Amino acid sequence: MDAVFRALADPSRRRLLDRLQAQNGQSLNELCEQMAMTRQAVTKHLAILEAANLIATVRKGREKEHYLNPVPINDIAERWIGKFERGRLVALADLKRKLEREVK
Amino acid sequence: MSTKFVYVTYIRTTPQKLWDALTKPEFIKQYWFNMTQECDWKVGASWKMLFSDGRIADGGEVLEIDPPRRLVLRWHNEFRPELKAEGDSRCVYDLEQDGDVMKLTITHSSERDNAKLIEAVSGGWPRILSSLKSLLETGKPMPLSHQAPKT
Numbered sequence: 001m002d003a004v005f006r007a008l009a010d011p012s013r014r015r016l017l018d019r020l021q022a023q024n025g026q027s028l029n030e031l032c033e034q035m036a037m038t039r040q041a042v043t044k045h046l047a048i049l050e051a052a053n054l055i056a057t058v059r060k061g062r063e064k065e066h067y068l069n070p071v072p073i074n075d076i077a078e079r080w081i082g083k084f085e086r087g088r089l090v091a092l093a094d095l096k097r098k099l100e101r102e103v104k
Numbered sequence: 105m106s107t108k109f110v111y112v113t114y115i116r117t118t119p120q121k122l123w124d125a126l127t128k129p130e131f132i133k134q135y136w137f138n139m140t141q142e143c144d145w146k147v148g149a150s151w152k153m154l155f156s157d158g159r160i161a162d163g164g165e166v167l168e169i170d171p172p173r174r175l176v177l178r179w180h181n182e183f184r185p186e187l188k189a190e191g192d193s194r195c196v197y198d199l200e201q202d203g204d205v206m207k208l209t210i211t212h213s214s215e216r217d218n219a220k221l222i223e224a225v226s227g228g229w230p231r232i233l234s235s236l237k238s239l240l241e242t243g244k245p246m247p248l249s250h251q252a253p254k255t
Contacts, residue, residue: 025108056110056209067110074230075237078246 004072007052012037013045017054020068027063107222108213113233114205117240122199122206123172125240135235135245137228145169151177159183164192173199179212180221187221190214208233 007013012035019031032042046066049055056069081089115122125131129140139161143151147169153162160182168176175197181187193214200207210229214222235246 053112053114056112058110058211065108067108069110069112070230071111071113071233074234078231078234078238 001072001076003052004054004076007048007054010045010048012041013049016042016045016049017068020055020066024067025058025065027065029063031066106213106215107217107219108211109222109226109229111210111212111229111233113208113237114202115208115237115240116205119172119199119201119206121240122208125236126175126197127171131239135239136232145171151179155183167194181224184224187224190216190219190221193219193221208236 015035016031019034020026023030028039028043028046031046032039035042046055050057053072054069056067058065058067117125125135127141127143127145129142133140133156138156139153140156141151141153143149143166145166147166149166151164151166152160155161162179163182164178164180166175167178168174177195179193179195180191193212195213196209196211198207198209198211200209210233212222212225212229231246239245
């Protein structure tokens with residue numbers, strides 16, 4: 001669990017996860033686009049995310065596809081969310097999204 | 105293009121216990137939203153996922169089986185017309201020993217772009233895998249795993 005929190009503590013790594021959530025299965029080349037950093041830096045961030053099990057990779061020819069793996073984040077969520085709270089939290093998150101959309 | 109999700113979890117258990125947890129109905133029911141599965145677990149056997157009231161949720165067929173290492177299912181939805189219309193998806197379970205833990209990889213894919221079936225199950229898989237891990241490591245499933253996700 002420490003590895004997951006350390007991996008998530010960096011904004012560039014969270015951005016990489018956001019990019020995979022928007023489009024799963026991207027290659028290193030695709031992920032390097034729009035990231036204001038070197039290919040080496042992106043590779044290093046991806047390795048940290050993979051070591052924390054936040055992304056899973058699949059070899060495809062000479063490239064690797066990267067997939068967002070939300071299982072460790074779910075493990076963390078379930079640890080601190082009680083049995084009856086989940087429905088209410090989903091409702092609150094929906095409300096927040098809706099209200100913030102109206103403000104924009 | 106196609107739609108694919110990959111889920112990975114590491115579980116402190118043995119290959120046989122993990123295989124049993126994935127294929128024995130009495131085990132499955134404990135961590136899979138009270139649902140169970142019916143299957144003879146051999147190539148070509150029909151596979152069904154059932155709600156606790158007996159209605160069929162999903163159906164399919166065993167395409168490959170190699171206990172306790174690999175299972176490949178043809179998988180289609182049976183209870184939501186818009187998902188049923190998408191036809192078959194493919195779900196692969198890979199079990200690998202990694203030191204004293206087991207690495208379980210679930211790869212669920214469809215030939216279709218933006219397949220709604222794959223999106224629908226994507227809310228469920230992380231919760232099923234968290235609960236399976238908890239069940240095998242502590243003897244208790246996650247309390248939330250009995251509530252089906254909102255889809």
